[in-house]
Amino acid sequence: MTPVSSKLYTDDVSLLMVLIDTNPFFWNSVKSTLAFSTFLSNVLAFLNSILLLNQLNQVVVIATGYNSCDYIFDSSDSQSQTQRVEQMLQKLEEFVDKDESLGREDSVDGPGFSLLSGSLSMALCYIQRVFRSGPLHPQPRILCLHGSPDGPGQYVAVMNSIFSAQRSMVPIDSCVLGAQHSAFLQQASYITGGVYLKPQLLDGLFQYLATVFATDLHSRAFLQLPKPAGVDFRASCFCHKNTIDMGYICSVCLSIFCKHQKKCSTCGSVFGQAQTQDSSTPDRKRKTPLDA
Amino acid sequence: MADKQVMKRAKYKSSVKDPGVAGVLKLNIERFVFMPNDPKASTKLNVEFRMITGHKFTKEGSSKQALLNLTQEQGGNYIFEFDSFADRDVCREFVAAAIAFHSEAGKATTENSAALVNSEQLSRAETERRIKLLQENSELQRLHRQFVFGGILTDAEFWATRKKLLDQNDNRRPKQRVALKNEMWTVKPLSDGQSNRVTFNLTPEIIHQIFAEKPAVRQAYLSFVPNKMTEKEFWTKYSRAEYLHSTKNVVAAAAEAAEDEELAVFLKRDDMLANEARRKIRRVDPTVDMEADEGDDYIHLPDHGLFQNETKDVLESQYEPYRRSFSQDLNQHAAVVLQGRLVDVELGDPRSVAEALSRTKQAEVSDEISNRNLEKELSDRISRIAEIEDLQGPRDPAVAPLSIKDPRDYFDSQQANAVKALGDAGSGAKPLKSSVSPREAYGSLTDLVSDIRVMGLSEPIMNPEVALKVLNGLTQSISSTKFHLGKNPRESVLDSLPKVTKEELLHHWTSVQELLKHFWSSYPITTKYLYTKVTRLKDAMSQVYPKLQEIKESVQSDFRHQVSLLVHPMLQALDAAFAHYDADVQKRSAKSGERFNGFG
Numbered sequence: 001m002t003p004v005s006s007k008l009y010t011d012d013v014s015l016l017m018v019l020i021d022t023n024p025f026f027w028n029s030v031k032s033t034l035a036f037s038t039f040l041s042n043v044l045a046f047l048n049s050i051l052l053l054n055q056l057n058q059v060v061v062i063a064t065g066y067n068s069c070d071y072i073f074d075s076s077d078s079q080s081q082t083q084r085v086e087q088m089l090q091k092l093e094e095f096v097d098k099d100e101s102l103g104r105e106d107s108v109d110g111p112g113f114s115l116l117s118g119s120l121s122m123a124l125c126y127i128q129r130v131f132r133s134g135p136l137h138p139q140p141r142i143l144c145l146h147g148s149p150d151g152p153g154q155y156v157a158v159m160n161s162i163f164s165a166q167r168s169m170v171p172i173d174s175c176v177l178g179a180q181h182s183a184f185l186q187q188a189s190y191i192t193g194g195v196y197l198k199p200q201l202l203d204g205l206f207q208y209l210a211t212v213f214a215t216d217l218h219s220r221a222f223l224q225l226p227k228p229a230g231v232d233f234r235a236s237c238f239c240h241k242n243t244i245d246m247g248y249i250c251s252v253c254l255s256i257f258c259k260h261q262k263k264c265s266t267c268g269s270v271f272g273q274a275q276t277q278d279s280s281t282p283d284r285k286r287k288t289p290l291d292a
Numbered sequence: 293m294a295d296k297q298v299m300k301r302a303k304y305k306s307s308v309k310d311p312g313v314a315g316v317l318k319l320n321i322e323r324f325v326f327m328p329n330d331p332k333a334s335t336k337l338n339v340e341f342r343m344i345t346g347h348k349f350t351k352e353g354s355s356k357q358a359l360l361n362l363t364q365e366q367g368g369n370y371i372f373e374f375d376s377f378a379d380r381d382v383c384r385e386f387v388a389a390a391i392a393f394h395s396e397a398g399k400a401t402t403e404n405s406a407a408l409v410n411s412e413q414l415s416r417a418e419t420e421r422r423i424k425l426l427q428e429n430s431e432l433q434r435l436h437r438q439f440v441f442g443g444i445l446t447d448a449e450f451w452a453t454r455k456k457l458l459d460q461n462d463n464r465r466p467k468q469r470v471a472l473k474n475e476m477w478t479v480k481p482l483s484d485g486q487s488n489r490v491t492f493n494l495t496p497e498i499i500h501q502i503f504a505e506k507p508a509v510r511q512a513y514l515s516f517v518p519n520k521m522t523e524k525e526f527w528t529k530y531s532r533a534e535y536l537h538s539t540k541n542v543v544a545a546a547a548e549a550a551e552d553e554e555l556a557v558f559l560k561r562d563d564m565l566a567n568e569a570r571r572k573i574r575r576v577d578p579t580v581d582m583e584a585d586e587g588d589d590y591i592h593l594p595d596h597g598l599f600q601n602e603t604k605d606v607l608e609s610q611y612e613p614y615r616r617s618f619s620q621d622l623n624q625h626a627a628v629v630l631q632g633r634l635v636d637v638e639l640g641d642p643r644s645v646a647e648a649l650s651r652t653k654q655a656e657v658s659d660e661i662s663n664r665n666l667e668k669e670l671s672d673r674i675s676r677i678a679e680i681e682d683l684q685g686p687r688d689p690a691v692a693p694l695s696i697k698d699p700r701d702y703f704d705s706q707q708a709n710a711v712k713a714l715g716d717a718g719s720g721a722k723p724l725k726s727s728v729s730p731r732e733a734y735g736s737l738t739d740l741v742s743d744i745r746v747m748g749l750s751e752p753i754m755n756p757e758v759a760l761k762v763l764n765g766l767t768q769s770i771s772s773t774k775f776h777l778g779k780n781p782r783e784s785v786l787d788s789l790p791k792v793t794k795e796e797l798l799h800h801w802t803s804v805q806e807l808l809k810h811f812w813s814s815y816p817i818t819t820k821y822l823y824t825k826v827t828r829l830k831d832a833m834s835q836v837y838p839k840l841q842e843i844k845e846s847v848q849s850d851f852r853h854q855v856s857l858l859v860h861p862m863l864q865a866l867d868a869a870f871a872h873y874d875a876d877v878q879k880r881s882a883k884s885g886e887r888f889n890g891f892g
Contacts (some may be wrong), residue, residue: 024733027740036740041749089745093738100734206753211766224770247492 011218013056015029015130015138017123018047020072022063022096023114026178034177034202037257043145044085046209051075053214058138060126063092064119064146065099066112067269071122076134113151116144116184120161120172139217141194143206147177152243155236162188171195173213177202183232183243189230197226238266263267297321298386303373304328304335308359312373319386321393326361326372337370341390349384360384385419434799435806444832445810449825453809492726494527499642502530503649504628507564510646515727517643533558565624575670789855793847797858800840804862807833811869817876830873833866 020043027036047059061073071096073088085102120142127140142165150158165172171194181198189196199208211224234243237258246259253267263270297320303312304326315328327338339362348361358380362370374380424823426433430453439445503510509530517526536548789797811829814822839857847855 022737024730024737027737028733033737036737037744037747038750040744041743042753044749044755085749086745089741093741093745094739096734100730103730103734107879199762200765201758201762204754204758207762208766211763227767228771276509 007226009137010056011055011137011139012216013058013138014050014216015058015127015140016050016060017126017140017142018059018061019041019043019064019116019119019123019142020061020145021147022092022099023066023148023179024096024100025066026111026114029111030147030177034205039145039177039205040089041204042209044088045206046214047073047075048084049148049210052212053216056136056138058130058136060123061088062119062122062126063099064114064116065095066114067099067102067117069122070095070098071126111178113154114146114148116146116148116151116155117154117157117161120144120158120165120188123163124161124168124170127168131168132187141217142170142172143213144172144174144185144188145177146174146182146185149178150182151181152236152241155184155241156238158184158188162191166192170208171217173197175199175208177205181232183234186228186231187233187253190228190248195225196228196231298382300379300383301375302326302379302383304337305371305373308371310371317372317383319383319390322389324387326370339364339370341387342394344387344391344394347384347387347391349380360387362387368441388416388419389423394428397857425457431799431802435803438803439806439832442832444807444828445825449810453813494531496642496645500645501628503642503646504631505624507568507650509558510649511564512558513642513646514650523642530558535678565620789847789851793843793851793855797855800836800843801862804833804836804866807836808865808869811873815872815876817880826873830870833869837863837866 027039034215047061047204050059053059057075059073060071063070065073070091072091073084075084123142127142130140131137162172165188170192172185172188172192173194174182174189174196176182176185176196176198186196188194195212197208197212199205215223234245235247235256236242237247238255239257239259239261242258244256244258248260249255250257250264250267250269250271252269253264255264255266257265261271299316299318301314302317303314304317305312309466313328313330315326315330315333315335318325318327323338323340326335326391328335338546343364344362348363350357350359358374358377360383361374364370372383374383426436428529436450439813440447440450503513513526517523521529524620532548659852758835807829811826811833814829817823817826840862844852844856844859
């Protein structure tokens with residue numbers, strides 16, 4: 001293990017963690033607009049260009065599956081350049097097989113959710129490992145190529161990953177391929193200072209990737225990158241996993257609920273009953289005459 | 293507004309004693325006109341308010357006549373006597389408003405003229421404060437004009453919601469109290485060098501300080517001065533004593549004291565001070581360990597490191613009471629200065645100062661006596677601090693343990709709702725209801741992956757035209773967000789609007805807010821008064837409604853969207869108010885109907 005003091009600190013060497021959404025249900029639903037193979041070829045070209053930008057650049061690809069996540073590519077593994085793509089695709093196939101074997105459900109409605117929280121955590125772990133070992137101290141960033149809708153059930157885990165990324169100053173860039181905006185990734189990019197982008201023309205994905213996400217963190221300071229017009233800050237309630245605008249917060253552990261609870265389901269605190277009759281209803285009261 | 297006027301029967305008098313000429317006084321915003329009842333009388337008056345600088349009036353309730361005295365700029369004045377105080381007050385308020393109106397230079401139109409006519413009796417100061425506020429705040433003035441003159445709100449209602457503003461304005465001039473001088477009064481005898489006379493200068497300020505610092509002198513003053521000796525004698529004696537002290541000749545001081553018992557009072561150590569010091573020592577926190585703290589500071593240095601050539605020689609015990617230490621004086625002085633000025637008495641009269649100081653001291657002492665809890669608290673504290681840790685039982689932690697239940701509960705519960713949430717989340721742009729079996733989905737995914745393995749990357753990756761489109765799109769969106777959101781977060785949509793529209797919008801916003809504030813605050817309706825008020829407010833609000841629509845339509849199409857976004861919340865708030873009003877009216881009619889049935 002190289003001692004930290006002798007590490008090579010540079011501002012133009014990047015460690016790019018790419019999280020690829022491999023949720024089969026999502027890719028199946030967008031087969032006509034953006035085939036997974038088209039997507040892959042765009043991403044592979046992008047990864048190659050990142051590696052070409054600086055000899056010391058490192059790219060790690062994590063597959064975000066439906067049932068599991070795994071590392072499928074690491075450019076620091078010694079391998080001949082020509083076999084890179086071949087190796088990654090092979091790993092990806094293996095991963096998909098494994099992911100399928102882990103599944104239990106017979107049929108899934110809609111695109112389902114991929115395990116964003118899992119792959120974010122893996123990316124952060126990898127970054128920490130690079131920080132603590134190896135000869136280089138690159139500038140890390142995470143790029144989420146995500147298509148599946150947000151899984152409200154992962155809200156807490158995703159938010160925790162976001163905050164730990166913020167703490168270790170790792171920006172999370174997001175490129176949303178699905179039909180809707182992703183509130184999770186909007187918040188992730190907003191909190192960590194990354195770029196959030198939802199491409200309009202999926203055919204030109206490579207162009208988006210190369211224009212917006214290829215520059216290293218140092219150069220970003222000099223560029224005008226797309227800014228989102230607004231961020232969806234809504235949270236998911238812990239009780240029904242609904243996305244809510246207004247709710248109740250546990251005063252002890254800050255858990256979020258959509259309805260008044262007698263007891264916090266996370267930490268077990270018992271809530272007072274005192275003003276529930278008065279203070280919880282005025283909002284409703286004001287609304288009823290509106291409906292009438 | 294100019295047509296608002298007040299007409300009252302009054303007598304015009306050239307002076308207070310003058311019986312006066314009976315007639316009619318007509319007031320409007322521009323001028324007041326007095327027409328005598330007797331058309332032949334020559335005392336017709338027609339004066340512009342512009343010329344009037346102030347007004348005076350007699351207090352109500354006294355047996356005096358109801359007089360109003362208008363002071364003219366050039367010095368003369370007009371005195372009117374009214375039949376009743378009510379008449380007078382109406383005129384007085386009108387005049388106050390008119391004068392305020394004219395004193396506002398340049399603003400020829402409008403202003404708060406007659407609206408002050410209300411049943412409530414306002415003190416003059418109150419009226420002035422309101423007028424001042426209106427003058428300072430043009431927005432408030434606009435609102436006031438719109439609603440109070442428009443008859444939607446009464447003056448009292450308008451100001452009732454702004455009590456805080458009035459109070460603030462009032463508190464703006466705090467009365468600052470001057471503290472005691474942080475300077476020890478040391479006797480600096482002014483000797484002329486020729487005779488043996490020594491002169492002392494005493495000012496009321498210094499006397500106050502002496503009284504505050506030396507309770508014994510105060511006591512002596514109170515007991516001696518009017519009876520035993522004159523004030524001058526007293527201070528001469530005091531100065532002599534101070535002089536003796538300054539010579540540091542303890543033996544001489546003792547000798548003089550033996551001869552003159554009054555002088556002895558000044559020369560002996562102050563017993564009252566000593567008592568007070570003892571009392572204070574009793575109240576010192578018993579947990580303070582002076583010995584332990586000794587090493588921490590410099591109190592072990594003699595005289596705190598201050599050089600003082602005090603007589604160090606040992607004296608016989610009989611002289612002991614005549615010694616005074618510098619540090620004692622210093623401490624006493626510091627305590628008095630820190631305490632600040634306790635009494636608020638005119639400093640001119642030493643006697644009243646002395647008495648006031650004695651009173652406050654006594655009050656302090658009696659406070660302490662009554663405060664028996666203090667001792668208990670002290671003993672509690674001792675027992676708490678002095679407890680022996682080994683003998684104490686284990687103390688419970690002061691916090692409740694946080695029990696995070698099995699996190700699986702939380703994650704499991706999601707499964708049940710997953711399907712439901714899925715429907716919600718999936719139905720964004722296009723509902724994806726296609727149900728796919730996992731085998732099929734995974735199959736197609738692996739097929740696609742193997743496709744690419746076999747075929748290799750597509751060449752070229754993408755169409756150059758698409759790339760150009762993307763690039764243009766990105767550039768455009770970046771430059772437009774930069775333009776719209778700006779570098780300055782304070783830059784708002786409002787600033788991009790034409791100035792007229794912006795002002796109009798802001799004005800409507802404040803007026804809608806004002807109306808809504810009054811509207812909602814009058815619910816629940818308990819009196820008839822509130823009912824009429826609400827009705828009035830509702831009418832006013834329904835007048836604002838089309839105006840907002842007008843604004844929306846009047847602006848250019850570029851801004852229409854933004855303006856409608858701004859107007860929308862106002863309309864919504866108004867709608868909510870209307871809905872509430874309608875619902876309330878329905879409820880009321882239903883209730884009254886029931887009651888009617890009940891009676892029938």
